[in-house]
Every structure is written in structure tokens, then in C-alpha cells.
């Protein structure tokens with residue numbers, strides 16, 4: 001069942017669980033995410049970054065994900081991850097996405113407000129949800145220290161009031177990619193944000209984050225948690241093993257099946273950790 005982000009996150013917030021948001025770029029990752037969600041009876045977000053869209057094509061990804069989501073008994077959100085290019089987001093609003101992220105975190109505050117408002121206006125007119133970002137999530141290519149990217153709680157309160165976004169991604173020391181040495185989640189900052197911001201909060205870069213930190217973040221109001229790298233690592237590891245184990249293997253289906261299974265296992269573990277197992281029926 002294809003649903004909007006807004007259909008799931010308020011329930012998650014109320015019941016103190018988080019919905020896993022997993023990145024896809026192809027058939028096998030999509031199958032792995034949906035099969036895991038179905039086996040765990042969990043709602044789930046399937047998201048595509050701009051690079052994934054560049055890799056596979058927006059119409060192609062939309063056909064794949066929406067076809068599979070509509071046939072599935074669990075609630076599935078189809079979401080643009082870190083949309084920065086305006087035209088990509090405008091196209092997504094027509095292509096079948098039920099949610100978009102406008103990532104204006106690299107812009108000055110006023111510009112971020114201005115463009116987030118514009119995206120909210122366009123998306124809400126079509127019943128589509130909007131996630132925005134204030135503060136910075138560090139990344140492999142963004143050479144910012146965790147402290148530089150921290151979201152200011154008072155700015156976050158004003159930002160949400162001004163933009164009417166449905167969910168807010170925050171910078172609390174989280175980083176994209178494999179965890180960096182010394183990476184530290186500022187749960188005190190999250191707590192302050194959650195006191196002032198009364199919409200669902202989103203944690204990006206959650207791969208490799210210790211389980212106790214994830215659980216603490218959920219308790220404080222995080223209701224969408226983004227995972228990409230852990231899936232990529234599981235996929236790649238399975239591929240290495242299968243190809244090393246049988247040097248004569250050449251059928252792509254046989255090569256990709258163990259990778260799909262490995263990703264599915266990781267998704268199931270994350271769903272269990274986030275407390276969203278068995279929550280499909282609540283939506």
C-alpha cells in the first residue's frame with residue numbers, strides 16, 4: 001500500500017517508534033526492503049537520492065517502486081532523499097512519489113526557509129509530504145566537523161513555524177557513510193530541539209550508530225531513521241563472497257540473490273531496532 005510520510009510519522013511519534021527509511025537504486029534493493037517490511041509487518045520508507053535517480057532514471061524507479069508498493073499489504077512511502085535540484089523535485093511531484101525531502105541545509109537560513117516554503121506549497125497542493133533539513137549532516141565529501149553542523153533548537157522552532165514542513169532532519173553530530181572515529185551524537189541537543197519542535201524529527205546517517213543511541217534518539221522524538229551505507233556494505237560483502245566462492249558463476253540472478261538476501265536481513269534488524277515491527281496495522 002502506497003502512503004504519504006504524513007500518514008505514518010504522527011502515529012510513530014505518538015507511539016514512540018521510528019520508521020526505517022532505506023535507499024534504493026535498483027530492483028534487488030527494492031525487493032529486499034519490501035520483503036523485509038512484509039515479513040516484519042512494518043511500515044517502511046523507500047527513498048531515492050538524486051544520484052540514484054541519475055543512475056536508474058526517475059520514471060523507471062517510480063514504476064518499479066510504486067508498482068511493488070501498491071501490491072504490498074504494508075504501508076510504503078516513496079520518497080526523494082536529499083532533493084536539492086528544484087526541477088528534480090518538481091518532476092518527482094508528478095512521477096508518483098508520495099513524499100519529498102527538500103534539502104536546503106547548505107543554504108543561508110532565509111533561503112532555506114524560502115525554498116522549503118515553496119516546496120511545501122507545491123507538494124501539499126498534491127497531498128505529498130515534505131521533509132526539510134536545518135543544520136548539517138556531515139558526509140564523506142562534506143568536510144565539516146560534527147559540531148559545525150549542529151541544529152540550533154530555537155532556529156528549528158522558527159523554521160518549522162515558518163515553513164509548515166511535515167518532518168525535520170536535524171544535525172546532532174550524525175554523519176553520512178561509515179561512522180567516523182570520535183563521531184558523537186549530541187542527544188542533549190536533540191532533546192532541546194524536541195522540546196521546541198513538535199513535528200516528527202528525522203535522523204540521517206544512522207548506519208553504524210550504536211543501538212543504545214538509536215533507542216535514545218527514538219525516545220526523544222526521532223521518527224524516521226535513514227539507512228543506506230549498512231545496506232551497501234551488506235550487499236557488497238555478499239557479492240564478494242559469492243564471486244570468490246564460485247569463480248565460474250556468471251548468471252546475474254544467481255550472483256545477485258545472496259546480496260538481496262543479505263540486505264533483507266539488515267533491513268529486518270533495523271526494523272526490529274526501530275520498534276516498527278508489527279506496526280503496519282496501526283497505519
Ligand code: G3H
Nearest residue numbers: 023049051052176228229
Ligand atoms: O544521504 C545520502 C545517501 O546515502 C545517498 O547517497 O547520493 O550516493 O545516492 P548517494
Ligand code: 13P
Nearest residue numbers: 177204205207226228229
Ligand atoms: P547512511 O549512509 O550513513 O546510513 O546515511 C543514509 C542517509 O542519511 C540517507 O539520506
Ligand code: ZN
Nearest residue numbers: 176204205226
Ligand atoms: Zn541523509
